[in-house]
Amino acid sequence: MRYSALSVFLNGLRGNKGWAPAWRQPQPKPHYDVIIVGGGGHGLSTAYYLAKTFGITNVAVLEKGYLGSGNIGRNTTIIRSNYLLPGNNPFYELSMKLWEGLEQDFNFNAMVSQRGVLNLFHSDAQRDAYTRRGNAMRLHGVDAELLDRKAVQAKLPFLDYDNARFPIMGGLLQPRGGTVRHDAVAWGYARGADSRGVDIITHCEVTGIRRENGRVVGVETTKGFIGCGKLALAAAGNSTVVADMAGLRLPIESHVLQAFVSEGLKPFIDCVVTFGAGHFYVSQSDKGGLVFGGDIDGYNSYAQRGNLATVEHVAEAGVAMIPSLTRVRYLRTWGGIMDMSMDGSPIIDRTPIDNLYLNAGWCYGGFKATPASGYCYAHLIARNEPHETATQMRLDRFARGYQMDEKGVGAQPNLH
């Protein structure tokens, strides 16, 4: 069923009894051309673009929990393409362009809101670094504006401009950045993939990868063995566990990142704003809650929950940026498991096993990348060659010395 204003209106008249489930609940077939491990945002968008753009519809997405139970429903919903490096920027800009047409493309309201992303700077050196990044963005055809202190003050008057240690000197704005309703992204892609014949199989955990003559022939799951022509991993924080089943050791550590939402407030933040003197990023949801986050907790974890020390630290950074937050109460906090790569950039690549593909290492940038990640991964799976915007997201770049380290941190994932 195609959703439209008319269908909403007519169903409203009929007591909303005419709606069908947005996707099926199929039992697994014995064999698929492509099996995608992980029914999160990236797995679902990969299935969607495989079916829609590349014409491969005999596809299964295996998800160990329910749809949207992982990081696609555990992020701060921010989209942006304000990256510095040539290997990253065109990829994230592709993602931004896909976001811009996404709702019309998959006929689902994902509440894409291009309200702008503003990165504050607090020193001359930081201004220079942001200027450089802004210029790199513009050279790649991405929108970027450097705002001075006065312009930021006009936009966000409630920030702590005269902080003795970290005065706000201005900010780098990407007007096309913004937020998206994260659950709706999973649902929209799932519905779009399902309607094109993709089987989305939930509560089906992969427990082993069966190999014969150096090739993958299928996966052992909690619903039995399922054969496949190609196997594509998109397991985010569990990438190491799944790759280990195929004997692969990855340049990845799993860390927990918490996100937070406050009680509902009247509208006062109309963009996404990030603190430059601590790690804090905030926007306001349409329900009124402030949605915000900070650093990862800093230790390896597979638990989808964090610790109070980080909760306190994030609150302190938030109050340093917006003093009036002292009177706001936390409503909820949740944790997601990040696949932290060794340079802070992702991997979309083939592996040493011929028909096994890897999509991992998203650190905490996975949500904004969802459309491009799926598109480029589908391209790689269908054609066996990387998409032109993802040619540097190689698994072997670490061994070759071609890291894409936006922050220049090095192979210390808990600092990315």
Add this chain to the structure above:
Amino acid sequence: MASLITCPHCGQRPKEEFTIKGDAGLTRPAPDADADVWYDYVYLRDNPKGLHKEYWHHSSGCRRWLIVERDTVTHKVHSVADAALAELGGAA
């Protein structure tokens, strides 16, 4: 994770006193080791789901390097030992 970590030198201390470095299972290769050995050491990780040993620095306490054995699923801390003493084979 427990809010208190039992440092072998200082006793029970708040977790915030410690700085986490990461995987203690890595052995630094010889300076002239092959590039693939160094690649393995610098970039590849076991990243276990379950028991995991990490280097923690008691940066706001005795400033000793410790090896903390922890469960990455439950966050339970199983043991804390002094890294240098453990390496020497002595009682940590």
